[in-house]
Amino acid sequence: xxxxxxxxxxxxxxxxxxxxxxxxxxxxxxxxxxxxxxxxxxxxxxxxxxxxxxxxxxxxxxxxxxxxxxxxxxxxxxxxxxxxxxxxxxxxxxxxxxxxxxxxxxxxxxxxxxxxxxxxxxxxxxxxxxxxxxxxxxxxxxxxxxxxxxxxxxxxxxxxxxxxxxxxxxxxxxxxxxxxxxxxxxxxxxxxxxxxxxxxxxxxxxxxxxxxxxxxxxxxxxxxxxxxxxxxxxxxxxxxxxxxxxxxxxxxxxxxxxxxxxxxxxxxxxxxxxxxxxxxxxxxxxxxxxxxxxxxxxxxxxxxxxxxxxxxxxxxxxxxxxxxxxxxxxxxxxxxxxxxxxxxxxxxxxxxxxxxxxxxxxxxxxxxxxxxxxxxxxxxxxxxxxxxxxxxxxxxxxxxxxxxxxxxxxxxxxxxxxxxxxxxxxxxxxxxxxxxxxxxxxxxxxxxxxxx
Amino acid sequence: xxxxxxxxxxxxxxxxxxxxxxxxxxxxxxxxxxxxxxxxxxxxxxxxxxxxxxxxxxxxxxxxxxxxxxxxxxxxxxxxxxxxxxxxxxxxxxxxxxxxxxxxxxxxxxxxxxxxxxxxxxxxxxxxxxxxxxxxxxxxxxxxxxxxxxxxxxxxxxxxxxxxxxxxxxxxxxxxxxxxxxxxxxxxxxxxxxxxxxxxxxxxxxxxxxxxxxxxxxxxxxxxxxxxxxxxxxxxxxxxx
Numbered sequence: 001x002x003x004x005x006x007x008x009x010x011x012x013x014x015x016x017x018x019x020x021x022x023x024x025x026x027x028x029x030x031x032x033x034x035x036x037x038x039x040x041x042x043x044x045x046x047x048x049x050x051x052x053x054x055x056x057x058x059x060x061x062x063x064x065x066x067x068x069x070x071x072x073x074x075x076x077x078x079x080x081x082x083x084x085x086x087x088x089x090x091x092x093x094x095x096x097x098x099x100x101x102x103x104x105x106x107x108x109x110x111x112x113x114x115x116x117x118x119x120x121x122x123x124x125x126x127x128x129x130x131x132x133x134x135x136x137x138x139x140x141x142x143x144x145x146x147x148x149x150x151x152x153x154x155x156x157x158x159x160x161x162x163x164x165x166x167x168x169x170x171x172x173x174x175x176x177x178x179x180x181x182x183x184x185x186x187x188x189x190x191x192x193x194x195x196x197x198x199x200x201x202x203x204x205x206x207x208x209x210x211x212x213x214x215x216x217x218x219x220x221x222x223x224x225x226x227x228x229x230x231x232x233x234x235x236x237x238x239x240x241x242x243x244x245x246x247x248x249x250x251x252x253x254x255x256x257x258x259x260x261x262x263x264x265x266x267x268x269x270x271x272x273x274x275x276x277x278x279x280x281x282x283x284x285x286x287x288x289x290x291x292x293x294x295x296x297x298x299x300x301x302x303x304x305x306x307x308x309x310x311x312x313x314x315x316x317x318x319x320x321x322x323x324x325x326x327x328x329x330x331x332x333x334x335x336x337x338x339x340x341x342x343x344x345x346x347x348x349x350x351x352x353x354x355x356x357x358x359x360x361x362x363x364x365x366x367x368x369x370x371x372x373x374x375x376x377x378x379x380x381x382x383x384x385x386x387x388x389x390x391x392x393x394x395x396x397x398x399x400x401x402x403x404x405x406x407x408x409x410x411x412x413x414x415x416x417x418x419x420x421x422x423x424x425x426x427x428x429x430x431x432x433x434x435x436x437x438x439x440x441x442x443x444x445x446x447x448x449x450x451x452x
Numbered sequence: 453x454x455x456x457x458x459x460x461x462x463x464x465x466x467x468x469x470x471x472x473x474x475x476x477x478x479x480x481x482x483x484x485x486x487x488x489x490x491x492x493x494x495x496x497x498x499x500x501x502x503x504x505x506x507x508x509x510x511x512x513x514x515x516x517x518x519x520x521x522x523x524x525x526x527x528x529x530x531x532x533x534x535x536x537x538x539x540x541x542x543x544x545x546x547x548x549x550x551x552x553x554x555x556x557x558x559x560x561x562x563x564x565x566x567x568x569x570x571x572x573x574x575x576x577x578x579x580x581x582x583x584x585x586x587x588x589x590x591x592x593x594x595x596x597x598x599x600x601x602x603x604x605x606x607x608x609x610x611x612x613x614x615x616x617x618x619x620x621x622x623x624x625x626x627x628x629x630x631x632x633x634x635x636x637x638x639x640x641x642x643x644x645x646x647x648x649x650x651x652x653x654x655x656x657x658x659x660x661x662x663x664x665x666x667x668x669x670x671x672x673x674x675x676x677x678x679x680x681x682x683x684x685x686x687x688x689x690x691x692x693x
Contacts, residue, residue, distance in 0.1 A: 261556055
């Protein structure tokens with residue numbers, strides 16, 4: 001067994017303790033449960049909501065051409081195609097009567113009680129004069145009344161349904177009225193004399209019937225996970241490596257390790273490789289957990305646009321570049337951690353030292369999530385480029401837009417950064433600082449003016 | 453008898469503070485050499501320089517002919533360093549810790565034999581398979597002594613090897629040191645326990661404020677100062693220096 005393998009195995013034994021594995025598993029379960037909750041909300045939102053129709057038979061109308069138009073029948077027709085098997089229209093459209101207060105106004109409290117009793121939270125109220133106004137060719141009024149309840153993230157879906165029903169009622173009535181005037185054949189023209197169409201240029205390709213906002217929402221849903229996962233991996237791996245160094249110093253094992261017949265580069269590489277393996281294991285676990293959550297979240301709320309269809313999808317080389325970018329960002333993080341860890345006095349101070357790394361991981365994650373690379377100013381772009389962890393997050397967007405120059409220059413930058421970081425680490429491991437700390441360093445003393 | 457260790461005008465500075473001022477001494481092969489001095493005298497710094505942990509500011513150190521500054525990896529092949537208050541990896545068992553260390557020295561049957569020797573030296577019975585973080589200070593020290601001795605180093609460097617141990621544990625560890633020296637291992641150890649050094653060491657060097665103030669066998673030093681023991685020698689030497 002090589003010395004490197006020996007170090008890596010020892011590090012893995014220390015890092016992958018039952019406790020740490022359990023906590024990661026718990027995180028996966030937590031995300032899966034969150035996904036389940038979101039999925040449950042989505043399922044709830046998908047259930048056809050019932051509405052109350054408070055019409056007091058006021059919606060039965062004789063139109064100017066003598067034909068009859070029934071508001072209830074129209075609502076029933078709108079619902080008919082969506083009613084699940086074994087259910088009837090009465091389960092979804094509940095007709096209620098209203099009561100008036102002594103001053104003649106609608107008794108809303110009584111109506112609320114009736115609606116709540118039926119387990120419904122939206123109603124369409126048809127006023128007494130509805131039929132009369134329509135017959136007199138005057139605009140009639142339909143009121144949608146909602147009961148606000150503290151619901152989950154998709155609690156607005158019943159109100160959307162009531163609005164849809166009211167909109168369809170208008171269309172239906174408009175049709176019935178116009179057919180009597182212009183005839184069924186010309187109705188299509190009179191109701192909609194202009195036909196519109198839309199399309200968007202994406203990556204130099206014209207895609208019909210797609211708006212930028214639809215593409216944008218789909219891109220966001222696809223790219224949101226990478227910054228979060230990268231941020232978590234960097235913070236986690238950073239904490240692992242710095243804490244490992246802190247523990248070595250606190251448990252006084254570092255001095256022994258450094259006097260064993262092995263090269264300093266082997267020790268540094270062993271620690272980096274082990275932390276990278278653990279980081280990848282944790283990262284995969286988080287990705288699995290997050291995918292449960294994100295799939296549940298995005299399956300219903302994003303547009304139906306497929307990114308592949310608009311030329312923004314990923315192919316094999318794109319995934320390879322993204323993985324390379326992720327790997328290099330982890331190596332850069334480990335390099336920085338090894339440098340920071342060299343200055344940790346013990347486990348506790350090591351925990352504090354993870355702070356700069358966490359901030360460096362959080363800045364690009366939030367900027368990329370909210371502004372994106374292409375929406376950021378040149379100064380922000382410069383800052384993002386300088387932070388090595390930004391690049392896989394940037395790559396996710398850049399690869400969609402075939403901006404390979406940006407992706408490849410990011411990869412080159414990270415490779416150079418990683419080499420420099422490892423060289424600095426090896427130099428630190430060969431210096432006194434690892435044993436004596438910064439306080440005994442001549443340069444540090446000169447800079448801080450401290451003498452011991 | 454050849455020299456196992458040679459320090460020639462060794463200086464060590466931390467920033468503007470010089471911790472070791474030009475120490476020159478040599479340790480013969482198979483000898484147990486004691487570095488005496490109070491806390492902060494420069495004993496640990498000297499041992500750390502010999503162990504390749506700290507860089508030498510000026511001067512030179514040779515371990516079995518290898519230069520510490522230019523051939524640190526060669527030096528690490530022939531030494532074994534036991535730091536003061538050293539620990540072992542808490543998540544490993546005593547056996548796993550010895551196995552981990554042994555793999556840096558050898559492989560195959562030789563490595564298994566090295567571990568067997570380490571387990572025998574540690575003499576922890578069934579507890580060798582317990583996690584290290586359950587060990588008492590004495591047990592931990594025995595494990596670490598075993599770790600330091602099992603690779604059969606040419607030079608064993610031990611810093612305050614019995615500090616904080618009870619009488620029995622300290623006695624047993626001194627026996628181990630005597631035994632390895634009988635087998636040809638050179639030992640350089642630091643201590644501020646004068647009686648321990650007097651009992652154990654063939655020669656001693658006394659350090660005060662980074663200076664080597666005395667060098668010789670315990671008998672020579674006692675005779676020179678007309679003292680009953682090394683403690684008196686040290687006190688008289690320090691007050692007179």
